[in-house]
Amino acid sequence: MARPQSPTKKATRQYTKQHNARLVLKTIYEAGNISRADLARLTGLTRATVSNIVAGFLDEGIVAETGYGPSLGGKPPIMLNIVENARQLICLDLGNEQFTGALANLRGHFEKQISLPVNGRTAQTALSLVYELVEQLLRHVTAPVLGLALGSPGLIDAEAGLVKQSVNLDWHDLPLQQLLADRFHFPVYMANDSDLAALAEYSFGNDDTRNLVLIKMGQGIGSGIVLNGRIFHGEGFGAGEIGHVSVVANGELCSCGNYGCLETVASVRAMLRQAEAIAQEKSDGLLGRLRLADTPVTWEILRQACQQEDTDARQIVTRAGELLGVAVANLVGILNVNRIVIAGNVVQTGDLFIGAVQSSMQKRVLPRLAAGTAVQYATTQSNLVLLGASALILSQGLGVI
Numbered sequence: 001m002a003r004p005q006s007p008t009k010k011a012t013r014q015y016t017k018q019h020n021a022r023l024v025l026k027t028i029y030e031a032g033n034i035s036r037a038d039l040a041r042l043t044g045l046t047r048a049t050v051s052n053i054v055a056g057f058l059d060e061g062i063v064a065e066t067g068y069g070p071s072l073g074g075k076p077p078i079m080l081n082i083v084e085n086a087r088q089l090i091c092l093d094l095g096n097e098q099f100t101g102a103l104a105n106l107r108g109h110f111e112k113q114i115s116l117p118v119n120g121r122t123a124q125t126a127l128s129l130v131y132e133l134v135e136q137l138l139r140h141v142t143a144p145v146l147g148l149a150l151g152s153p154g155l156i157d158a159e160a161g162l163v164k165q166s167v168n169l170d171w172h173d174l175p176l177q178q179l180l181a182d183r184f185h186f187p188v189y190m191a192n193d194s195d196l197a198a199l200a201e202y203s204f205g206n207d208d209t210r211n212l213v214l215i216k217m218g219q220g221i222g223s224g225i226v227l228n229g230r231i232f233h234g235e236g237f238g239a240g241e242i243g244h245v246s247v248v249a250n251g252e253l254c255s256c257g258n259y260g261c262l263e264t265v266a267s268v269r270a271m272l273r274q275a276e277a278i279a280q281e282k283s284d285g286l287l288g289r290l291r292l293a294d295t296p297v298t299w300e301i302l303r304q305a306c307q308q309e310d311t312d313a314r315q316i317v318t319r320a321g322e323l324l325g326v327a328v329a330n331l332v333g334i335l336n337v338n339r340i341v342i343a344g345n346v347v348q349t350g351d352l353f354i355g356a357v358q359s360s361m362q363k364r365v366l367p368r369l370a371a372g373t374a375v376q377y378a379t380t381q382s383n384l385v386l387l388g389a390s391a392l393i394l395s396q397g398l399g400v401i
Ligand SMILES: [Zn+2]
Pocket: 243, 244, 245, 254, 255, 256, 257, 258, 261, 263
């Protein structure tokens, strides 16, 4: 009589099965069109195991036979590929001003995008707005949903699925993952929005480095750190919170309660505040003339003034770049990452901003470390958080990236 299998053995077999399936799917995903024979060769699995696994994916509709490949003498092989529209991903970017959601396919291509303005909603009403966004997206779903991923500013415990703290939305220890999973019944993943932007650059950018820091410049300043191909969260999921490191002694009060944070002097909001003060003081200067009466200086006005070589405007942007460079120098000195990526509409100021960051960093870190470090704008600037959300679902849900 056969002895019953031990639970550990069973678990190991289950794990191996799942591991092999993910390996096969990942190989198909990366290769595009591939035969079963090549899959066996690339994965090191037997032909029989590969055929078995592929049969499962064909049944699920995630993989399809796409035709015959070139014959190498014998029968031409049947080629396999991912059916990119077989599943849909729900990606959310819970920004400070608006919540944006998108449906993506298995290749991370967006098919439908919806934005809802936050209009000062906080706590429960902000949560209702998240539900509303998902419900609106679900009306456009055309395939089974693989999962939902969201990026939110603030301290996000990605493992427990908690928003530990989101100052602007007034969320504290909110079990958002569980709330969404209970309501919508599909797997939910979440991360800090800057972390997702870093993951997007890492997964879809045109560089194959294993380490990078992405700095997200917006109303605030956050950064996402990828080390050895994985998001580095830190002990309390606060890694990369460079916006709230004080860089100005006795500086102004920040929304976090401390004084002189990087955000108070180098964020887009801070730059606009400085530009507004100058426009009021010198109403006949370029900033003053570009600004319409009774409306504050916008980013577009500041950008135009820089483009038209306005000294004040250029000084504001350069100063912000220099202060960010101090934070970047610290990151480079501590982590020795070779790639610092900047995202946000500062990209529109071109070399002005990034040049200031680079030269400020170079003056503050060991020359050898600085020489090996590239500071550059993100490969793609639009929808970075949504792209990162799609990458998170594809990596956690399918293991393909
Ligand atoms: Zn602060």
